[in-house]
Amino acid sequence: GQQVMQIPQYQHVxxxxxxxxxxxxxxxxxxxxxxxxxxxxxxxxxxxxVKSGEVKKQKRLTFQFGEAKKNSSLHITAxxxxxxxxxxxxxxxxxxxxxxxGTGTRLKVLA
Amino acid sequence: xxxVTQTPKFQVLKTGQSMTLQCAQDMxxxxxxxxxxxxxxxxxxxxxxxxxxxxxxxxxxxxYNVSRLNKREFSLRLESAAPSQTSVYFCASxxxxxxxxxxxxxxxxxxxSVL
Numbered sequence: 447g448q449q450v451m452q453i454p455q456y457q458h459v460x461x462x463x464x465x466x467x468x469x470x471x472x473x474x475x476x477x478x479x480x481x482x483x484x485x486x487x488x489x490x491x492x493x494x495x496v497k498s499g500e501v502k503k504q505k506r507l508t509f510q511f512g513e514a515k516k517n518s519s520l521h522i523t524a525x526x527x528x529x530x531x532x533x534x535x536x537x538x539x540x541x542x543x544x545x546x547x548g549t550g551t552r553l554k555v556l557a
Numbered sequence: 558x559x560x561v562t563q564t565p566k567f568q569v570l571k572t573g574q575s576m577t578l579q580c581a582q583d584m585x586x587x588x589x590x591x592x593x594x595x596x597x598x599x600x601x602x603x604x605x606x607x608x609x610x611x612x613x614x615x616x617x618x619x620x621y622n623v624s625r626l627n628k629r630e631f632s633l634r635l636e637s638a639a640p641s642q643t644s645v646y647f648c649a650s651x652x653x654x655x656x657x658x659x660x661x662x663x664x665x666x667x668x669x670s671v672l
Contacts, residue, residue, distance in 0.1 A: 479661070488666055489600065494660065538659075543588055547599045550600075
């Protein structure tokens with residue numbers, strides 16, 4: 447079945463440093479989404495990517511979808527303490543309603 | 558708008574006991590999902606319901622049953638709880654699968670401990 451791997455599992459950065467998390471699917475995806483979960487909270491939707499090679503930006507966050515639609519990345523420029531949390535990717539295969547989540551990357555930002 | 562509401566928020570069970578986790582959404586969404594979250598494992602899909610009247614297994618369905626009672630409600634039942642089912646359970650819904658603006662809305666979660 448469809449599997450989604452995410453690396454790294456943990457990342458500690460100094461405030462102001464950049465951060466990147468990578469997501470890889472075992473199968474081609476119809477789309478990929480990214481979510482953020484603050485400590486003690488629930489996942490909150492950030493963005494969806496649909497097209498091969500798509501790049502989207504939200505302020506300091508840049509999201510990419512691979513050409514083969516099997517991988518994706520999230521890059522945060524100049525991290526802030528408000529970026530603390532766990533970032534998940536979630537992929538949906540073509541013709542299915544199932545969203546399979548990656549294992550998540552837990553980001554800690556040191557002030 | 559309450560969004561997705563889960564009850565209870567916390568629950569402690571003894572091994573072998575049964576219980577039902579309730580989930581309701583007020584956004585008129587067609588699709589609903591149950592996930593469990595364990596440290597280092599991310600969110601794993603237990604069951605989902607693409608629309609009212611249908612349910613399908615996800616990645617880890619063993620030990621669970623679900624009921625899509627109506628369009629609003631999707632419950633998760635543990636018939637005989639086991640310590641391996643200790644986890645945080647999230648319900649989610651979406652009204653836009655196969656459309657341009659898909660996103661999952663999550664409830665606040667149920668923290669379940671099985672002793």
